[in-house]
Amino acid sequence: MEVGLILDKLKQRFGERILGADLEAADPSIEIAPAALAEVARILRDDPPLRFDYLHCITGVDYVQPDAKKAKSFPWEVHFELLYHLSSMAHRHRLVLRIKLPRWQGGVEGQLPEVPTVSHLWRTADWHEREVFDLSGVRFAGHPDLRRILCPEDWQGHPLRKDYKTAEEYHGIRTR
Amino acid sequence: MINWHTCFFLLFATITCAFAVAVVVSANVVRMAVCLIASLAAVSGLYFLAVADFVAAMQLMIYVGGTLVLLVFGVMLTARGPFVSMKITPANWLMAGLAGGALLILLLCAATSVDAWKTAAVAASAPAAEGGHTVAPIGMALLGIRVDALEQANPALRGGIAGYLLPFEIVSVHLLVVLVGAAHLARARRRRRPAEAVPDASRSA
Amino acid sequence: MIAEYLTTRFGLPEWLACGGVALVQCLILLGIMMFAAALFTWMERKVAGRIQDRLGPTRVGGRFGWLQSVADGVKLLAKEDLIPGEADGLLFRLAPYVSFCAAFCVYLALPFSNGWVAQHLNVGVFFIVAIAGLEVFGVILGGYSSASKWSLYGAMREAAQVVSYEVPLGLCVVIPVMVAGTLDLVAIGNMQRGWGVNWLVFHNPFLFITFFIYALCTLASTNRAPFDLAEAESELVAGFLTEYSGFRWSVFFMAEYGSMYAMSGLGAILFLGGWHGPIPLAEMLGLSYANHAVLGWLGDLLGAGNFLCKAFLGVAAMMWLRWTLPRLRIDQVMTTCLKYCVPLAAAMFVGTMLWTYALPGGLLPRSTPLGAVAEAPPWTAPRAARGERP
């Protein structure tokens, strides 16, 4: 099924909560409201003509330029983005779900943004959400076991955020 | 002039006694079992000295080998916390002392009541001299023929009593039944539980 | 005997003669065991190498790496001797020697040739089976006292496996004993004199099958692959050996190789004619005590060579299996024992019993030894029967 048709189908059903789409890109994507993620994902997985049964990857991309000098020429608005790469083995179509989040929940520094989990829909998401939480700092509401996965449990900060500063030392070990 | 026989007898007897005491004194279950093994093995050495090869090998196989199970249980019981020690109250000491003392008295009485052992000369010519071949007499005795009693004047004694074969068989069948019963009772019946109820270590660990 | 000879000829005091002879015997046996361990360590590396399409050791000692075992030994002695902090130090130190002693004691009753045995017991078979079962104590103690869960796993597996396999092993040993009618290893060996068809393994079809069950149980009870669950590297790191290093580790190792060789030797005596080759060469050449004492001694020497070769081949077969097969799982090891080996061995027992009842002479006509039946040398009779004190 073409991504345009999928978009129409989703718009019929969710209306306002489908925020936009980019059908011209190499990987066509549909942007949805963060709160609608779980419901949209369920439809995408279970609706027979859609049947997105395979979740490839969840990626967090941090759009901010911490360097004040370069910030002027920064091509994007400051935000945080989650990308869900989905495909259907049955129908052989692909889709990218895009979710735009504030960098911090309510603009308060240190408050991680929150989205609903999809780990109950695709078990792939279980570890991937943990990884995004660990490295990019997004809280997945409803995840059964949201712990750090790659970094040590007592690590400070989320390394793939652009404004991440490596701590001077970790348990007495110099880190730089 | 050293008599090796006496030497080794003293050696084995000392080991036996020393480790027997160690079993009592030790507080660690596994070490107790190890001391018991040493003690029993030394007893087997005594049997070898008495040229009772068969009994000695039996001692090794049944008593020393049997202690294996004891050892395994000891290990399993203490595997959780490393090297758990036992607490022994004075009451335990008292009860154990009474039981042990009673047995010791019984043993001493039995030992002194055999006339043949009272003189050293008789002891030297004990059956050990024609021993070594202890297997055949034991086998024959099971069938009711006492090889050592063939020269008996009393024909009733010469033929032995009735042999030990029947009691032996009864005892072995009995043991087998007990084994089967124990295996049946201890058999782990598996209970199904739905997969959701399983505690998931990935969540809790 | 030699002790008597020394006393009468050189006037040595009896205690010195007896003690000296006993000491020499012990040293010879220890030498054989150590040499076997060294040889087999080297051989294992060569065999493994060849099976795996490589050369194995080639440098140490000039050619073929024949000094590799010495180099290994020196390396092991020089290694740091570690004892885990949590370990029960006494038992941890004791464990390897328990294993080694048990393996060594087997050699006390193992005849290398007609009457060449340190302690001629008339229940030799029984003694060996009893002693060989004691090796497991060292493993359990080592596993327990290491205070490591992997070691404990190894120890528990070993306990379960050895205790189970003692049953079919015992049954397999009893079958040739039943045919021979004696527990005396020298007597069992001597009754297989003559051509190869006299070997007990060819006595009847049941005994033939029993031999293979025995081989299987030997593998399991000596802890060799594919039954090496106690030290299963890919599962239990190194099982009961995990925390051992240096000399103590090598003692465990020597015990393993020592008992492998001893069990092969026992198999050779019980099934494969012991010190009698397939062709009665000694008798053809007239190497018997009837002709001359020296000739008889030479015949026995030939027999010892025969025996050592057979035991050696047994060990070689064990190595071949180790480097070829994957390891069994614990439940499969137990199934093999309880569901296959025990019933099969029991059936073979009954079969052999009926066979010997129906055909006492065996199926194949027993070849008569060439010439006169060699008279046994005077020291083949059990010592006790000669009325002497050990």
Next chain:
Amino acid sequence: MPVERVDPELVEFDVRTDEMLINMGPQHPSTHGVLRLVLRTDGEVVSSAAPHIGYLHRCAEKIGENVSPRQWIPYTDRMDYLAGMNMNLGWAMTVEKLMDLEVSEKTRHLRVIVCELNRIASHLVAAGTYGLDLGSFTPFLYCFREREKILNLFEAVCGARLTYSYIAPGGLIADLPPGWLEACERCLGELQAVVPELHAMLTSNEIFIRRTAGVGVLSPEMAIDYGCSGPVLRGSGVKWDLRRDGQPPVARMYEDYRFEVIAQVDGSYPRDQEYPPVPPEAVVGDCWHRFYVRMLEVVQSIGLVRQAIEHYRRSAGPVSEPIKITQKLPRGEAYLETEAPKGQMGFLVVGDGTAIPWRVRARSSCFCNLSVLTEISRGCLLADIPAILGSLDIVLGEIDR
């Protein structure tokens, strides 16, 4: 007679015994690297196995945000270090997709040659170490002997035996040296002769079958749910191979090649080669099938390399030159998955108009394949854990990145 298996759903026995928590790894001979499994065991029965990863985390994605795509190539080598070529390929093609680059015919076929060779090498390591996991030492050396020959070929191509950095965005760093194709054909012939040996020692060995058949059964639904890919997915009977089913750049790479996706569908494997029969004990999705798929793929890849050599000889022109280090990336994002030996290796690149990507992401196949371990090892025996783990064929460098 099939050995009675412990029911995967049971955890409770009439005779209650204490459970023990035991750490398998990070230093353990059969965790294939620094993986730590926390096993909850009841005697020999493992009631749960929880993987803990991250011991080999080297911040590859963070580094990728600070270097240009050409410079990140060596970091991809170190992800699945047993299949560096395939890692290079995945990253190179992702950047090509972002930049909308096309490579020449000759480059395409040469890429197939080295990638399929690397697939063979990777599967040989998998097979050899799997034997090791099950206690069979000898096949390991046979496999490594053959792998050495492939590494020799790679060394002749790019000078490295493990971390090749050969395939770069835009092309290849060099064409083949003279005489290489002949050496490669010789090597393929020798490889083909070894495969039956491995089948004899492992695939059709009685003990091997008993150890692997019916162990760690992964249903196709669960495999898809967990995002499994590669031989793990195909071992569960899902006919899915990105070389055939992938996004256009990947599928186009293989469009001239004849091959069938190796998976048991309707009870049989594609009959395009000689192979030992499936034993009756084996269940689709168990360790045996995962291993078997790898072994069949070795032979299949030999065939693919042969075809690729033919194509390469026929195609004219030079191989494409890789992009410059200072080459600016367009704004936008591209995500591409390729069929690496261990599964679908995905890369995402976000360009911001400079030479250095704004964001780089590596989607690891082993990461997903490993996450299924807890599920399929519940209620198995301790000795099954290495068997299951080995059949998933993980590389920690790729999981932890």
